[in-house]
Amino acid sequence: MIDLSWMAWTWPTAIFFVVIFSMIALMGVWEYVSPGGAPRVGIFRFETTRGDRLFVSLLGSAFICLGWLYFTDLSLWYALIVCAAFFILVFKTV
Incomplete structure (x- = not known):
């Protein structure tokens, strides 16, 4: 049996990985529904x-x-707000 007690598997860690996985899965669904996505040149x-x-x-x-x-x-919750704004900025301008 592998001992994984050294890992910090907390609820925030689990939520983080679920969100990342969900984003990648949703991008796959979006690509399936609307293929191509028309590459664009941003800033x-x-x-x-x-x-x-x-x-x-x-x-x-x-x-x-x-x-x-x-x-x-x-708190990192403030960083999450900055990251959300960055995410929107990247999808709008890059």
């Missing part, structure tokens, strides 16, 4: 698809949360 001047924008927003959100933990003592 960074390179072509992106919906999947690219999801990846950029998830990666950026990870860095926002890491920076939040490093630079502030405020």
